[in-house]
Amino acid sequence: xxxxxxxxxxxxxxxxxxxxxxxxxxxxxxxxxxxxxxxxxxxxxxxxxxxxxxxxxxxxxxxxxxxxxxxxxxxxxxxxxxxxxxxxxxxxxxxxxxxxxxxxxxxxxxxxxxxxxxxxxxxxxxxxxxxxxxxxxxxxxxxxxxxxxxxxxxxxxxxx
Numbered sequence: 376x377x378x379x380x381x382x383x384x385x386x387x388x389x390x391x392x393x394x395x396x397x398x399x400x401x402x403x404x405x406x407x408x409x410x411x412x413x414x415x416x417x418x419x420x421x422x423x424x425x426x427x428x429x430x431x432x433x434x435x436x437x438x439x440x441x442x443x444x445x446x447x448x449x450x451x452x453x454x455x456x457x458x459x460x461x462x463x464x465x466x467x468x469x470x471x472x473x474x475x476x477x478x479x480x481x482x483x484x485x486x487x488x489x490x491x492x493x494x495x496x497x498x499x500x501x502x503x504x505x506x507x508x509x510x511x512x513x514x515x516x517x518x519x520x521x522x523x524x525x526x527x528x529x530x531x532x533x534x535x
Contacts, residue, residue, distance in 0.1 A: 389421050411435060492525055
């Protein structure tokens with residue numbers, strides 16, 4: 376919005392700062408897509424009803440066409456054996472990168488106790504989300520509580 380304000384108010388001087396503020400405020404109050412409402416409001420100020428109609432059509436028709444095309448492309452893609460093989464490979468790669476990220480996080484844990492704690496909490500989270508179908512938000516809250524209650528001993532630092 377800041378870039379739009381610079382372009383429309385300062386650079387091109389199509390509308391005043393007050394008109395920009397009014398358009399922005401009204402767009403925030405309307406239900407639905409605020410950017411679409413903002414486009415309609417500012418275009419109405421600049422070019423009247425024709426501007427508002429063209430702004431709404433210009434802001435909504437191209438994305439709608441793109442969405443329809445993407446759904447069609449996905450439908451074709453999902454039926455293709457080569458595409459399925461590629462997706463399987465990507466899923467395996469994502470799982471591997473996630474596991475590697477977990478290993479890197481565990482390396483930062485303090486000693487064997489930290490590793491045990493991390494593995495236990497990871498396993499518990501996998502059990503809760505994967506098999507018991509507990510919400511990820513609840514699982515994260517439980518993990519935070521467990522981390523708070525299961526404190527690790529603080530390592531003493533030697534003076535230099």
